[in-house]
Amino acid sequence: MLTVLSIFIGIAAVMTIVSVMEGMKAKTAEMYSAMGSNRITVSIYSWMYDEQGNSMNTKDYYPELSSFCSSIPDKVIGVTPNGYCNATVVYGTKSSANMEYQYDDNWNYISGPPQLYYGSEQYAMCNNLKLVKGRDLAVLDLEKYNNVCVLGSEAYTAFFGKLDPIGKEMQFNGTNYEVIGVYAPRSEDGSNKSMDNFILIPYTAKRTLGGEINNFVVKAKDSKTLKEAISLIGGFLKGAVNTATGGYDVYSENTWQQQENETLNMIGLILGGIAAISLLVGGIGIMNIMLVTVTERTKEIGIRRAIGATKGSIIAQFLVEAGMLCGMGGIIGIAIGYVASIILGHLILQMSILPPVWVTLLTFTLSVVLGLLFGSYPAAQAAKLQPVEALRAE
Amino acid sequence: MAKLIKIDSVYKIYSEGLESEVRALDGVSLEIDKGEFVAIVGQSGSGKSTMMNVLGCLDIPTRGDFYLNGVDVKTLSDKELSRIRNKEIGFIFQQYNLIQSLTVLENVELPLIYQGIEAGERKRMAKEALERVGLAGREKHKPVQMSGGQQQRVAIARAIATKPNIVMADEPTGALDSHTGKDILSFLQQLNRLGTTVILITHDNSIADTAKRIVRLQDGKIIEDRTKEVDW
Numbered sequence: 262m263l264t265v266l267s268i269f270i271g272i273a274a275v276m277t278i279v280s281v282m283e284g285m286k287a288k289t290a291e292m293y294s295a296m297g298s299n300r301i302t303v304s305i306y307s308w309m310y311d312e313q314g315n316s317m318n319t320k321d322y323y324p325e326l327s328s329f330c331s332s333i334p335d336k337v338i339g340v341t342p343n344g345y346c347n348a349t350v351v352y353g354t355k356s357s358a359n360m361e362y363q364y365d366d367n368w369n370y371i372s373g374p375p376q377l378y379y380g381s382e383q384y385a386m387c388n389n390l391k392l393v394k395g396r397d398l399a400v401l402d403l404e405k406y407n408n409v410c411v412l413g414s415e416a417y418t419a420f421f422g423k424l425d426p427i428g429k430e431m432q433f434n435g436t437n438y439e440v441i442g443v444y445a446p447r448s449e450d451g452s453n454k455s456m457d458n459f460i461l462i463p464y465t466a467k468r469t470l471g472g473e474i475n476n477f478v479v480k481a482k483d484s485k486t487l488k489e490a491i492s493l494i495g496g497f498l499k500g501a502v503n504t505a506t507g508g509y510d511v512y513s514e515n516t517w518q519q520q521e522n523e524t525l526n527m528i529g530l531i532l533g534g535i536a537a538i539s540l541l542v543g544g545i546g547i548m549n550i551m552l553v554t555v556t557e558r559t560k561e562i563g564i565r566r567a568i569g570a571t572k573g574s575i576i577a578q579f580l581v582e583a584g585m586l587c588g589m590g591g592i593i594g595i596a597i598g599y600v601a602s603i604i605l606g607h608l609i610l611q612m613s614i615l616p617p618v619w620v621t622l623l624t625f626t627l628s629v630v631l632g633l634l635f636g637s638y639p640a641a642q643a644a645k646l647q648p649v650e651a652l653r654a655e
Numbered sequence: 656m657a658k659l660i661k662i663d664s665v666y667k668i669y670s671e672g673l674e675s676e677v678r679a680l681d682g683v684s685l686e687i688d689k690g691e692f693v694a695i696v697g698q699s700g701s702g703k704s705t706m707m708n709v710l711g712c713l714d715i716p717t718r719g720d721f722y723l724n725g726v727d728v729k730t731l732s733d734k735e736l737s738r739i740r741n742k743e744i745g746f747i748f749q750q751y752n753l754i755q756s757l758t759v760l761e762n763v764e765l766p767l768i769y770q771g772i773e774a775g776e777r778k779r780m781a782k783e784a785l786e787r788v789g790l791a792g793r794e795k796h797k798p799v800q801m802s803g804g805q806q807q808r809v810a811i812a813r814a815i816a817t818k819p820n821i822v823m824a825d826e827p828t829g830a831l832d833s834h835t836g837k838d839i840l841s842f843l844q845q846l847n848r849l850g851t852t853v854i855l856i857t858h859d860n861s862i863a864d865t866a867k868r869i870v871r872l873q874d875g876k877i878i879e880d881r882t883k884e885v886d887w
Contacts, residue, residue: 560752561754564754565765565769566713567752568741568746568769569738569740569741569766569769569770570737571733571734571737571738572734572737573734574769647714648714649713649714652748652752
């Protein structure tokens with residue numbers, strides 16, 4: 262039984278690791294697809310910090326980047342700064358300071374304080390957002406430092422319920438901002454609700470609300486122009502950014518997502534390796550037990566051989582026993598893996614993970630194969646016994 | 656017609672060439688016809704058990720020829736030897752040699768499993784064999800729940816379940832009281848009357864007397880081969 266323990270711990274570990282990794286991948290994929298495809302992330306950073314630890318890269322690259330992007334309209338269809346600030350949002354009696362994250366029983370997001378995003382008039386284009394009420398940000402809002410904002414659908418519901426918000430004033434860190442529009446939910450079924458809990462303000466509001474804007478999102482026309490756009494923007498930044506004090510990165514989010522998946526796979530491999538050691542130890546345990554069994558049952562093997570069992574049927578008998586032993590361990594392991602995946606999914610990812618069917622089948626097969634693998638040596642030992650000598654054993 | 660069993664100058668030598676060399680069988684020749692009841696008698700260490708192991712295809716002689724039904728046993732593969740043990744020979748051992756973890760019925764079914772007979776037919780045949788030894792209704796019992804005599808009858812049922820041509824009994828009464836032993840022996844005689852060749856290995860002359868033919872072994876050699884005139 263102790264031997265089976267290590268098998269089922271191993272199997273449970275493999276099962277949980279693979280499930281959680283799959284869940285994480287699914288979650289990233291979901292996030293990226295909600296924001297739309299063909300997005301290029303541009304980040305400009307500085308290595309220089311002042312005494313307070315703030316970046317000395319205070320230059321606003323957006324106007325230059327934006328005008329460069331509009332010079333290649335056959336490749337790029339939108340560009341926006343991508344940053345956020347931590348201001349407190351107040352409307353009437355409601356304040357983001359009093360909002361806490363809430364989740365349902367399945368750890369699906371219900372509500373929480375809204376995020377304040379900096380963006381340009383092209384933010385909606387770059388993030389797959391559609392306006393349902395009022396108007397969107399305009400170039401003039403940025404140029405004139407207008408105190409205006411557009412609400413994501415969740416933020417709208419949280420502060421206004423079903424009331425018309427257009428023209429109402431909200432306070433961000435005490436400064437009044439006028440609501441000019443509301444975006445539609447990203448999906449009908451209410452998934453990605455947390456991504457709709459935001460308020461978009463002109464990035465130029467940074468000078469009063471603070472925060473940093475080091476990232477920009479550029480939306481390529483399609484997947485074919487994506488690569489060209491990346492190299493063109495790269496070329497532009499090479500000239501625009503002072504590489505002595507900082508640097509820049511341009512990459513498509515597809516590759517970013519890919520990299521994230523690769524990182525996840527790597528973590529999975531390492532954890533899987535640890536689980537594999539447990540399986541190996543378990544397997545050796547099974548082999549040991551089976552060898553003892555063969556010794557203990559030498560007489561039985563002799564009897565079976567005497568009444569007509571071939572070497573093949575003795576091997577089959579011991580393989581089946583080892584396979585069943587490990588298979589049983591596997592089933593217990595799978596059950597534990599299921600529970601662990603669900604619990605870990607809630608704790609780490611705040612989402613319900615059910616191990617995919619292929620993971621279940623794979624781990625079960627793995628456990629049986631382990632049994633067969635580590636049972637084959639004892640089985641061969643059993644079959645090697647001469648009938649007459651085996652019969653003589655007591 | 657070929658003899659059922661024919662061995663010619665068979666040797667079984669352990670540690671050959673060494674100082675500790677043991678000649679368990681020392682040039683034995685013997686022929687047994689179909690339907691015979693032969694007792695192989697000898698004292699402990701006379702080579703009678705080795706003889707049974709060789710005749711039962713459990714052991715391979717060091718030298719010499721062994722023909723079973725005219726087939727040279729030396730040329731047979733391990734698989735073919737297994738098949739012969741399964742179909743042609745039924746074994747009865749002194750210590751019954753039942754598998755303790757299996758029920759009575761499962762024990763009797765075992766040789767039929769190795770023959771590849773399907774479950775329903777297998778159960779029917781095993782039950783029939785148990786009925787013949789007078790153990791109908793005990794199918795679900797484990798061997799430990801039975802007396803020695805009953806266990807030996809289970810072993811006999813297992814030996815005859817495949818309807819073999821030869822039944823080999825190695826000291827079948829050795830672990831039983833004399834009364835139960837007699838039952839077992841008369842069952843073997845009955846089997847023989849129905850046409851099965853019975854080879855009985857024993858050290859006990861009075862038990863050997865139940866056989867029609869007595870082959871006496873001493874130091875690995877046959878010192879007597881006598882067929883009784885009287886018809887019993």
